[in-house]
Amino acid sequence: MPQQIALSDGGRPPGHFRNTAYMVNESKPYFDAAHVSGLMAVQARSMAGRTVALGTGRLDSRPLVTDFVRCSYLGLDNHPVIVAGAIEAIEAHRSLHWSCARTRLNFDLLAELEATLSEMFCARVLAFSTVMLANLGAMPLLASGQLTGGRKPVVVFDRIAHTSLAYHKPVVADETRVETIAHNDIDALERLCREHPVVAYVCDGVYSMGGNSPIKELRQLQERYGLFLYIDDAHGISLFGRQGEGFARSQFPQVLGDRTIIAASLAKGFGASGGMLMVGTADYEALFRRYSIPYAFSVAPNLAAVGAALGSCKIHRSAELGERQRQLAERIKIFDRRVVTAEQGNSFPIRMIAIGSEAKAIAIARELLDAGFYTSVTFFPTVGRGKAGIRVCITADHEARDIERLCDCILERIADPAGKLL
């Protein structure tokens, strides 16, 4: 039993982390059905508010639907200040993108963006072209022990940590021990903290399929055991905090310190394009600026992304941010008053309508689309088999009546008389 022996030695057998063929083969019928139903790979154009014009060709002949798929939770992705920022940056440089490493040459505006974000979020902020690449750059550095005083940590992943984190498990495991614990299992995490001198925990702040990390409890483990925290708050940024510092950052002290890194999006709530890391020390900043793999290649955010983000910073530093945060909270309440979900009452904009059968979830999502609402039908491998559902992303930019009509359409199709879905 060589695999057993290797495992007991801290190694792991091949196939421990991934089984791509299985995933592809098992999910094929669901993907086929969703494609046939016209729910996948939809083309569209951005119109006013949350309206999109489906298809291609002449705009005036295309059906208009209200979109609940995009994660632009504050409704910023077509905000005129952000759009203008993108165009101004391109015009100022008469260029969009430089194909060279950030370790070499950087657009001066990118330095301005990072300085502004650093001030806003009380951290040293590094920008990336996507959160996925921010995470890719961080995981090997975390595994190496460079973020934990030169001692390699046991790296513990939440079981449903985002794929842009979980993808890297084999890479991390090539350098140190990897453990995966049940979702939000603080007791399991504490046991590992007791058993091992150096532990790092990798999780989402707000989970893309609903729910959140227990930041308060994680901070207690950090204080008690020195736990290192790497939190991807892509879905939590901008929605909370006076300047939009987000779900995770707003629960840490003003000085972020050397045991916490927060990844976040410059898209989603932030409304621009790209990703960022918030680190707490000059040493970490230097480390990432030299050794984060995407930094060494041509993957800086392009100038449009930089300009859009600078535009969004203006909004984040104005009274408009708080207004949009409040508007979002109201919109979520409108949904929650009508439709019961596992997420009911939490302050996040993601709601999962649990349905169960993949075929039924696809059929209902199609009916919603026919009624003028584009939602995300979710099925394996995004969620477990037989646990299909419909994801609804609520934004500050949705009209109250759109949310009410969506709720009516959902209830007509799946509610028992009490309106309870789960």
Added chain:
Amino acid sequence: MPQQIALSDGGRPPGHFRNTAYMVNESKPYFDAAHVSGLMAVQARSMAGRTVALGTGRLDSRPLVTDFVRCSYLGLDNHPVIVAGAIEAIEAHRSLHWSCARTRLNFDLLAELEATLSEMFCARVLAFSTVMLANLGAMPLLASGQLTGGRKPVVVFDRIAHTSLAYHKPVVADETRVETIAHNDIDALERLCREHPVVAYVCDGVYSMGGNSPIKELRQLQERYGLFLYIDDAHGISLFGRQGEGFARSQFPQVLGDRTIIAASLAKGFGASGGMLMVGTADYEALFRRYSIPYAFSVAPNLAAVGAALGSCKIHRSAELGERQRQLAERIKIFDRRVVTAEQGNSFPIRMIAIGSEAKAIAIARELLDAGFYTSVTFFPTVGRGKAGIRVCITADHEARDIERLCDCILERIADPAGKLL
């Protein structure tokens, strides 16, 4: 010896692929010296041609230098048609980026871009926000056997395949056997093809530190043994072929088939921002559009990148492309007539000035910067220790006299009387 047993079983011990701590610790003095010399993390603004204004603040007080760092080999990264394309796309949609999966909602212009690229390059082209993410999406699918008739291949990497490929070795090794062979070692590759029923080879087309893959010999192995080829031609795209199909694609038949995938850049020679994959069959296209990991998250190229790429397509389909290709070839000859490198006489725009000592390479790069030329000093881990050098990226947009002056400055510092450097 559990690790030995695991190895003989097709597994591998931890630490087989990466040693991040070693890399960080060993390269620190070189990075420190290069930073102190002002050669790293430089900020600048794009000016006319290959000129950039260093630093931040008032433009008229900044030093101007000629840049040889950017990989915009055809000088397109500030071409007015490309810049205008970026702005037009943003204006048409009044939006820059949608934060949602490409499996869900896509800007209609992105579909137009992919259709245009597919026609130009005689392949089914999928666009990504970076080549690194295109590769990230492909590697697990390659490992899974989904690209090789359901049978998992032995995945063979060229030893100096780009980090955006090599990074994924542990991920690939989690699903199938991984081998690494010496650079361009066709004999070793043929031996593996004889020993194993299904083999895939992962390499660059044009290598970022000079040289190229022997495509003709690789195609012979493909015909003889059914070898699957995954070629990252980020540095070869646009420079060759009537419509800029690039170094790799132009050496394959019109029908790409089911045993070759070519990754390429929408930046570099192409002049826009982002990456792409060229695949040969409808099945592969569907597979990637469903299961390429970046496709399932919010990492589509933003609209500015899409619009810029559409602008670049216009240039690629006009006589201007051939003119720029010829101009680049002339510029390379000007360099080669003056300075001898290992790359002398090849048709690629990358030249490596071999110096050896890291300290000396850094000092010379600083002197070149003082003389008005920004070049890339390269040292461990980019190249081996004691093999430091200076990378020069020649473009069609460099003035002949700029290249001559750069050559003079290089020769003054390192040549023996015959002008030979190596």
